[in-house]
Amino acid sequence: MEALMELLLQQQGPLFAYLYRMCGDADQAEELMQETLLRALRAAERCRPETNVKSWLLSIATNLLRDQWRRKKRWGAFLSLEEWHQEAPDTVDDEVLRGLDCEQVRRALLDLPLEHRSVILLRYYHDMSYEEIARALAVPIGTVRSRIHNGLQRLRRLLTAEVVTR
């Protein structure tokens, strides 16, 4: 147990960063990180020598978030077609988008449905391959591809709205 705890604690940096970006609040991220580590310690028998500890922890963290947000019915909150068209602002040039700051990017990320946010974070912030994400989230690889594609499109729309309204 002690050895596993030390192994898990080595990953607390990436785990905390993932949870912080998922929920946007450091205190909440800390609580969720402790809960994730506890769940991992209680499921120690699932951690085999070939297990990628970071992927395993991120997978537990995502399940934990999904459980919490399901209670609040915020997981996978898709827009209806009408809303989609209403919210689609004018297109802006890539160069203008590049001028946005990190705070605006974080706000837009937090506006994504969790299922899009989680795959984008795992792919672009934690360098996980599509296969690793599929394994971690227990979904088909095609689902990962489409979530990333749709998530990026939606993020573009949110950031474009940010440019248009500022």
Next chain:
Amino acid sequence: MNAIEELLKKDRDAGVPEPPEAAYTRAVLKRRLGRPPAMATSGPADDVERRLVIGAGATALGAALVALLLGASPWWLLAVPVSALALSPILLRRGVR
């Protein structure tokens, strides 16, 4: 790489607040590991759930006692533990999924 991917990379490189010290996390984990799982993982939502279950049980028991005082058959008192069985999945849903 398109503008969105570049923005994500910029945000990633900007970093996030530091996590707590490993020693602090270790101490918290050791303390929480000493508690039973249900207690260790309970949050505000679980407390509400538990209070609802306790409230429902108490109401059923009260109604049963009143019925008993009024001369009804006491057999349906068994309905309380039987219906508690149906709630067991809610009370036991814990652990890694």
